[in-house]
Every structure is written in C-alpha cells, then in structure tokens.
Amino acid sequence: MSMKDFSILPAFLQDALKRLGITTPTPIQAQAIEPAMQGRDVLGTAQTGTGKTFAFLLPILSRMEKEDGGAALILSPTRELAQQTYEALHELVGKDPRFTSALIIGGDNIDRQFVKLARHPRFIIATPGRVIDHMNRKTIDLSDVRYFVLDETDRMLDMGFRDDIQTIAYILPEENKQTLLFSATMPKEITGLAAQYLKEPVRVKIGSVTSTVDLVSQEIICMGVREKLPQLVHELNTRKGSVLVFVRTKHGADRLAKQLKMYGIKANAIHGDLRQNRRQQVMDAFRNGTLRVLVATDVAARGIDVPHIGHVINYDLPQCPEDYIHRIGRTGRAGSVGCAVSFIAGDEDKWREISEVAQFSTPVKLVEKTNDPLPEPKFVPQEEGRSRRGRANTLRRGEATRRARELLESGEVDLPQNPAPARAPRVILATDKLDVPAAPRRLSRRENSPKQAERHAPHKKRTAPQQPQKQAGKTRFGGHNVARVGASKRALNRRRAQENRQQAAPKKGGLKNFVKKAFSKLFGRKKKK
Structure with missing residues (x-):
C-alpha cells in the first residue's frame, strides 16, 4: 500500500x-x-x-x-x-x-x-x-x-x-x-x-537494485593510457554543463585537477584527505555552478548529491561493479537526462565484469576516440614550478611571466590590472661596458680637496698616481726613460733611486774639482764664522 x-x-x-x-x-x-x-x-x-x-x-x-x-x-x-x-x-x-x-x-x-x-x-x-x-x-x-x-x-x-x-x-x-x-x-x-x-x-x-538509472545514456571509448588526458580535455570542451570525473586514487585526483587547470578548465579535486572546510568550499562552488568540473574518488562519490550534474566521466574504471552503479547514479536525477562516459585503456576484462553484474537496461554506445593532440597550455600552476628540493619544472618563473603577459595582450585573459608603481632608474656603475653615465656622488668638505677626492673615490682601486708624459728629452726624474702608467709604488721608488745615483756619480776628470769645491765649502764656512 x-x-x-x-x-x-x-x-x-x-x-x-x-x-x-x-x-x-x-x-x-x-x-x-x-x-x-x-x-x-x-x-x-x-x-x-x-x-x-x-x-x-x-x-x-x-x-x-x-x-x-x-x-x-x-x-x-x-x-x-x-x-x-x-x-x-x-x-x-x-x-x-x-x-x-x-x-x-x-x-x-x-x-x-x-x-x-x-x-x-x-x-x-x-x-x-x-x-x-x-x-x-x-x-x-x-x-x-x-x-x-x-x-x-x-x-x-x-x-x-x-x-x-x-x-x-x-x-x-x-x-x-x-x-x-x-x-x-x-x-x-x-x-x-x-x-x-x-x-x-x-x-x-523500488526498481532493480543492480541496474543503472534508465535516464542515463552510457558510452565507452577505447584508447591507450597516454591518450586519456587528450580525450578528457576534448570531452570537457565539447560538452556543456557540470561534469563529474571519477579517478581511482587521491593522488590521481589532485594530479588530474592540476593538469586540467593548465588548459584553462575550471576543475578541483575532492577526496577523503581534504579538510572539512576545504571540502565544503569545493562542494559549494560545484553546487552553485562556479566550479564546472569536479574530480572525485569513490570514497567521496556518495557524498555528492547535486541534481544538475549533466555528465559523469569514468577516467579510471572502478574496482567493483557496484561502484560503477554508484558513480553513474550521480547524474540523471530528478527526471533529468544524464550521460556517463567510461574510458577503457587496457582494462577490458574489468569492463566485461561490470557489464555482467550491472545488467544494463539500455544499450551502451561505442564511441570512436579523437586524435586531437593536447592544446597549448594556458596556465602553469604554481605547484609545478621548480622548488628547492629539485622537483620537476615545466616552465621557469621568467617564462611563466612572459606567457602570462602574452595572454593578457592577446585578450584571452581579462583581469583587472593595477598601475605599476614608479620605480627609480637603476644606476649602473660599470660604465666601461655600458655607455650609461653614473649619477655623481655628493662630496663632503673633506673630500672636496684634490688629494682627498682621489683617496675617497668610490669603487676605485687605489694605485700610484699616473704620470703625464712630457716632451721628449726631459722627464720628471731628469732622464728620457719614463715608468709606465699604473706601475707599482715600489717600482717607481726603484726608478727614482737609480736616477739619483746617476746624477750624484762624478764625471771623468772632475774628481779634483769635486774635492776643491768640498774643501772650499767647508773651510769657507769656518772663515766666515
């Protein structure tokens, strides 16, 4: 009754x-x-x-x-x-x-x-x-x-x-x-x-406890393991409405959600390891339509009661036929028509077992796989960058920034842009390589003197003062040989002592004159006294 x-x-x-x-x-x-x-x-x-x-x-x-x-x-x-x-x-x-x-x-x-x-x-x-x-x-x-x-x-x-x-x-x-x-x-x-x-x-x-929902059309696609991701991106881009994607493991759910984000698909993962507040945020976003694609495991499947799910995609086939019934039961609710797509990649025996237990009331369609390659990634998640521990790197930070600027210029991404703050021009000190004049430094009173200016000159190695080359025939030291510019102080002193000895050496035949002059100076001073 x-x-x-x-x-x-x-x-x-x-x-x-x-x-x-x-x-x-x-x-x-x-x-x-x-x-x-x-x-x-x-x-x-x-x-x-x-x-x-x-x-x-x-x-x-x-x-x-x-x-x-x-x-x-x-x-x-x-x-x-x-x-x-x-x-x-x-x-x-x-x-x-x-x-x-x-x-x-x-x-x-x-x-x-x-x-x-x-x-x-x-x-x-x-x-x-x-x-x-x-x-x-x-x-x-x-x-x-x-x-x-x-x-x-x-x-x-x-x-x-x-x-x-x-x-x-x-x-x-x-x-x-x-x-x-x-x-x-x-x-x-x-x-x-x-x-x-x-x-x-x-x-x-009510109804058969082993049959699937009659309002759900079922499709299977046979492919290789490496063809699953391109096929999934193709299915998500060609279908409309909310999509629930099932995977086998928690790690696989997180990884697949990150990969879908790289191609501009709004996706998130839900499994048993998420904290309660995070699970609630993801489910609220999926219910109100902010999040279009939800990647879930079998453990979280029973907690998903969203009436507007249009498609269920079995990225990985379930472990037992009963889980398959629970999965595709997430769509086709409240009298609406749903669709369930299963990827078969080398696990035909498992699908044969599911078919025997589930007792499909509607025929299952065999759909040809697409041969379209993966599109160019639009975004690079931060988790994929190189860390200090040496994880795999897809794009370096500079390349990711360049890619983001190209997307903004092309108009594919519409984000509010804040004006960049004005920055002071950078002063380059190595002017010998780049022809950029450096800003002069303000000198103190002590540094204004000619001697102190050279001593306190910034970023300049202190060397011996460079000697200007004079006219031929005379030099500062009275000779024609001039020390090279930039020589050490010891070499300059050695050259000066050598020239002094040459000047003080007596000339030929002048010994008597030298002695006379010496005695005259000595005795002359005494006579004056």
Missing part, C-alpha cells in the same frame, strides 16, 4: 513540504513513510537520488512530535552525505526548539561537538568513525536513542565500517527502538546485517 500525497503527515511538515515545492511523494517515500510512522522496521532499496532522505526524516519527525523524549541516530558513510542530511532536516523544521540536532563528522571542530552533545540533541547525524571517537571519550550519550537509521549501508560496508556499526548497535537500547535501513544495492552483506538488527522489517524495493 502506498500513499498518494502527504496528508497523513502533521500540519507543520505539510507546510514545510509546500514551502519547498514538494507536493507528490516519490516511490520510495510513498511505500516507506506509512509503515515507518506505524513504528515498524523498514528495509528499503532504491537508486540514489530517489528521495530516501525524506523517506526516513518525515516519519521520525511525525512520531517525535507526539513524544516527550527519545533521540534519533542517523549514520552516513561520508561527511558530505551527513551534511546534506543535516541541511535537509533544517529545511523541514527550521529553528524549531523541539527538534534540536548535532552534526558529528570528522574534520569538524571537536570542541564545538562537545558543546552540542552536552545539550542532548534529539537528532545526531554522524559518520561511524566520529561516533566511535566520542564513545571512547565518553562524550556522547546514546541511551535515549529510539530511532536508528543506516543510510547508504552498502557504501558503509564497502568503506570498512562494519565493525563500527556493530559496536554502535551493540550499546543502543533494545526496547522501543526502531531501525530503518536504506541502501542502493542489496548484496549478501546487507541481507545478513538486516537479519541481525531488523525485526520483521517491511521490505520496500
């Missing part, structure tokens, strides 16, 4: 749904809300994007309105999905003091979570790992939990949260507890978990 409208809900929820523009329940809501309002356990399976969040929030809020106490614990596999559930709850109840809530996820401020948990909120929306952390710190009280919700259970098991789920479920009270389990697929692990925690559940099944 399924309901056709929301008339069985309380008036405040009907008003909230009208305010959100929701008038008709989705198939999963039509079959799950009524038995959940009766207090029965529910095991629901449906494709992603079919309204499973309201399928468990609406009946819990309806029952909580009539009860004085009781809390609800909602577990989600990723921080993004928990954040979306938290926002959906606030869209329904606003700031109603009867329905207090706390978002308990990793990467968020734990001190703020301590304060919220100390107030005993009625809704605890959390990830399994952070709940275990608070249990070890003894900062969370789960003794009053009456509603236990496991959202995207198959994904939580794939991420390794099985032991955490069992630990949390073990301490929850058994009496008057209602468990709601929702999943996109129904493997054997989910069936065993449902048999362990659910009591006579109502089975709600």
Whole structure:
C-alpha cells in the first residue's frame, strides 16, 4: 500500500513540504513513510537520488512530535552525505526548539561537538568513525536513542565500517527502538546485517537494485593510457554543463585537477584527505555552478548529491561493479537526462565484469576516440614550478611571466590590472661596458680637496698616481726613460733611486774639482764664522 500525497503527515511538515515545492511523494517515500510512522522496521532499496532522505526524516519527525523524549541516530558513510542530511532536516523544521540536532563528522571542530552533545540533541547525524571517537571519550550519550537509521549501508560496508556499526548497535537500547535501513544495492552483506538488527522489517524495493538509472545514456571509448588526458580535455570542451570525473586514487585526483587547470578548465579535486572546510568550499562552488568540473574518488562519490550534474566521466574504471552503479547514479536525477562516459585503456576484462553484474537496461554506445593532440597550455600552476628540493619544472618563473603577459595582450585573459608603481632608474656603475653615465656622488668638505677626492673615490682601486708624459728629452726624474702608467709604488721608488745615483756619480776628470769645491765649502764656512 502506498500513499498518494502527504496528508497523513502533521500540519507543520505539510507546510514545510509546500514551502519547498514538494507536493507528490516519490516511490520510495510513498511505500516507506506509512509503515515507518506505524513504528515498524523498514528495509528499503532504491537508486540514489530517489528521495530516501525524506523517506526516513518525515516519519521520525511525525512520531517525535507526539513524544516527550527519545533521540534519533542517523549514520552516513561520508561527511558530505551527513551534511546534506543535516541541511535537509533544517529545511523541514527550521529553528524549531523541539527538534534540536548535532552534526558529528570528522574534520569538524571537536570542541564545538562537545558543546552540542552536552545539550542532548534529539537528532545526531554522524559518520561511524566520529561516533566511535566520542564513545571512547565518553562524550556522547546514546541511551535515549529510539530511532536508528543506516543510510547508504552498502557504501558503509564497502568503506570498512562494519565493525563500527556493530559496536554502535551493540550499546543502543533494545526496547522501543526502531531501525530503518536504506541502501542502493542489496548484496549478501546487507541481507545478513538486516537479519541481525531488523525485526520483521517491511521490505520496500523500488526498481532493480543492480541496474543503472534508465535516464542515463552510457558510452565507452577505447584508447591507450597516454591518450586519456587528450580525450578528457576534448570531452570537457565539447560538452556543456557540470561534469563529474571519477579517478581511482587521491593522488590521481589532485594530479588530474592540476593538469586540467593548465588548459584553462575550471576543475578541483575532492577526496577523503581534504579538510572539512576545504571540502565544503569545493562542494559549494560545484553546487552553485562556479566550479564546472569536479574530480572525485569513490570514497567521496556518495557524498555528492547535486541534481544538475549533466555528465559523469569514468577516467579510471572502478574496482567493483557496484561502484560503477554508484558513480553513474550521480547524474540523471530528478527526471533529468544524464550521460556517463567510461574510458577503457587496457582494462577490458574489468569492463566485461561490470557489464555482467550491472545488467544494463539500455544499450551502451561505442564511441570512436579523437586524435586531437593536447592544446597549448594556458596556465602553469604554481605547484609545478621548480622548488628547492629539485622537483620537476615545466616552465621557469621568467617564462611563466612572459606567457602570462602574452595572454593578457592577446585578450584571452581579462583581469583587472593595477598601475605599476614608479620605480627609480637603476644606476649602473660599470660604465666601461655600458655607455650609461653614473649619477655623481655628493662630496663632503673633506673630500672636496684634490688629494682627498682621489683617496675617497668610490669603487676605485687605489694605485700610484699616473704620470703625464712630457716632451721628449726631459722627464720628471731628469732622464728620457719614463715608468709606465699604473706601475707599482715600489717600482717607481726603484726608478727614482737609480736616477739619483746617476746624477750624484762624478764625471771623468772632475774628481779634483769635486774635492776643491768640498774643501772650499767647508773651510769657507769656518772663515766666515
């Protein structure tokens, strides 16, 4: 039995749904809300994007309105999905003091979570790992939990949260507890978990749990490994709308996002290693259309609930067929048509396995690869420059600046340009190489003298004073030989002493005259005295 409208809900929820523009329940809501309002356990399976969040929030809020106490614990596999559930709850109840809530996820401020948990909120929306952390710190009280919700259970098991789920479920009270389990697929692990925690559940099944969304057209392109990046750039340049690109590893997501930025494509990466505030910034930019291309890993796939995603590109094929279903389920939501493209580069066996398990309801198109080479890079990310540790360098800083100026002059990049501040002309001292006159230095009083001016001349090596060459026949030292300009002081003194000795040497036949003069001077002075 399924309901056709929301008339069985309380008036405040009907008003909230009208305010959100929701008038008709989705198939999963039509079959799950009524038995959940009766207090029965529910095991629901449906494709992603079919309204499973309201399928468990609406009946819990309806029952909580009539009860004085009781809390609800909602577990989600990723921080993004928990954040979306938290926002959906606030869209329904606003700031109603009867329905207090706390978002308990990793990467968020734990001190703020301590304060919220100390107030005993009625809704605890959390990830399994952070709940275990608070249990070890003894900062969370789960003794009053009456509603236990496991959202995207198959994904939580794939991420390794099985032991955490069992630990949390073990301490929850058994009496008057209602468990709601929702999943996109129904493997054997989910069936065993449902048999362990659910009591006579109502089975709600919408569509096939192993088939993909019918409104998603699927394409495959066979190519070599080195042809993947040129093909991806071609696909992004020829398609319109938001694109979600899936890769296998976190490092591969960061690297691919940087490569796409080099070719002028607005892209960013999201994975489990990003901090919560950074993840929130990236997701907000992707939701409001500021960011067109989002590169993600499988771990972050479940947290991406954006209705306007037009294309999903599997740059790397997933490890298991179930992940393929989760990936392409990100598009084709809310009745819109989507497209999923998969690159097959030497992993045909993996694609064959996906085809056998997924049971495609629509034929898959084989598209020919493009042979267009990569275009000229438009930008060079700063992380690609050479660092002191010797990383690879694509362009040097000078070349990157030159390239940026060329783009600005060509008009390809329109950025506000600030006028450059006036700079004083550079004074070049090496005037012997460049014919640029140097500005004269202002001399002090002491340096104004001729002798001090040469001594205090800046940037000039002190040498012996250069001797001007006089006319032939006479020199400063009385001879015809002149020392070369720039000779050392010792050489000049040696030349001067040699010339003095030549002048003082007696000439031939003049010894008597020399003696007479000497005696005359000596005895002449005595006679005068």
